[in-house]
Each structure stands twice: as C-alpha cells, then as structure tokens.
Amino acid sequence: MTRLFEPTRCQVDPSTGAMGNATGSYQKRFLDLDGLYADAAAFEAMRATWGERIVYEVSEFRPTEQPGDLIFGVTRMAPGKVGDEYFMTRGHIHKQADRPEIYYGQKGHGLMLMESPEGEIRILPVHAQTVCYVPPYWIHRSINVGEDDLVMLFCYPADSGQGYEIIARSGGMRSRVVTGDEGWKAVDNPDWRPRDAKLISALYARQSRTVPA
Numbered sequence: 001m002t003r004l005f006e007p008t009r010c011q012v013d014p015s016t017g018a019m020g021n022a023t024g025s026y027q028k029r030f031l032d033l034d035g036l037y038a039d040a041a042a043f044e045a046m047r048a049t050w051g052e053r054i055v056y057e058v059s060e061f062r063p064t065e066q067p068g069d070l071i072f073g074v075t076r077m078a079p080g081k082v083g084d085e086y087f088m089t090r091g092h093i094h095k096q097a098d099r100p101e102i103y104y105g106q107k108g109h110g111l112m113l114m115e116s117p118e119g120e121i122r123i124l125p126v127h128a129q130t131v132c133y134v135p136p137y138w139i140h141r142s143i144n145v146g147e148d149d150l151v152m153l154f155c156y157p158a159d160s161g162q163g164y165e166i167i168a169r170s171g172g173m174r175s176r177v178v179t180g181d182e183g184w185k186a187v188d189n190p191d192w193r194p195r196d197a198k199l200i201s202a203l204y205a206r207q208s209r210t211v212p213a
C-alpha cells in the first residue's frame, strides 16, 4: 500500500533565513566550531565575545529519509572571520557519496568550497539568485565572504546522509579562504593530507556507496 504524503509549502524569508513549516532545525555556536580554523589564538581571543553566539543555523523540511525523497531547507550564516579566515560551515561529504545537492542563494555573498576525493578544489561564488550544483562525490563547505548574513536554500536526496570525519582525517580541506588584497583569496592548507587510493576507490565504488568508517 502506498503511503501518500500531504503536499507542503514553506515560506522563506530571505532577509532572516527563516523558513515556515520546518520539521527541524539546528544551530552551530562559535564554540561548536573549535578546531575548524587555522588561527587557534584568534579563536581563543574571540571566545569571550562570540562563545555562545550562533555562527550558522539550518531550518529544514525532512519528510522522510527514503530513497527518492528530498530534504530541503534554508541555512543562514553570520558574517565574520577568525583571524583572516572567513566564517564557514563544518563541511561534509554525503555518506551516500554519489548523492548531489543544489544550493540557491537568497542573500549575501558566499562561496561553495568543494574538494574531490583526490583533492581537486573548486570554488564557486554564490549570491542572491545563484544556483550552485554540487555534483556527487564532492566534499562541500559554504563560506560567508560578505559583510551581511549569507542565506541559501538547499535541497538534496533524502537518503544522502552527511559524513564529517573525511575532512578531519585529512587535516581540513585543502584550501582555506582568507582576506586578500581585493576581497577573498584561497590559500593552501599546509596541514592537508591526501587520501589513500583505497579510500578514494571506496568512495567511488558502485556497490558500496557509503563512506567507509
């Protein structure tokens, strides 16, 4: 018997990043992002003023986690920097690594930083009304390089899942985004370590699409 779900509409407020009819939400406070940034001393210096403040938050509509279904929502990220490095999300790869994602800019000036399993980097600016396609297999993280909130809508297959450890195991993403002479610039992350061939082939494996533990 088919279980029929009720169609839903969610109103998005681009100015605040709020989404009506959300089924869930979460916030990342500054303290939750310890270890993400290159400049640990700058992070410590900001702890007193920023500690409990929200760096980014997500409201989502998650009907089910069944293959073929969709999860969508809105993310809002505050502007700011730790040292010279812009505020960013933790970043992830989809546990079902062949699952893609769409981001749609609503407000502000952001970047989508993407890294392939082999360590190739792509950086795409996302502004209001920019649609950004994150293809399967790319690790992705969003970065706020503007002076205002960055608000984006996202949508991905409901069975994607999110794997965070792949970034930590490599010593971070291969590029960091910092202030440059004219806006932002990407610099190499000296702590980055390449993934071994076994992990890369496991990520691409057709039979086992789940990120290895």
Ligand SMILES: [Fe+2]
Pocket (backbone or CB within 6 Å): 092, 093, 094, 101, 140, 156
């Ligand atoms: Fe994602």
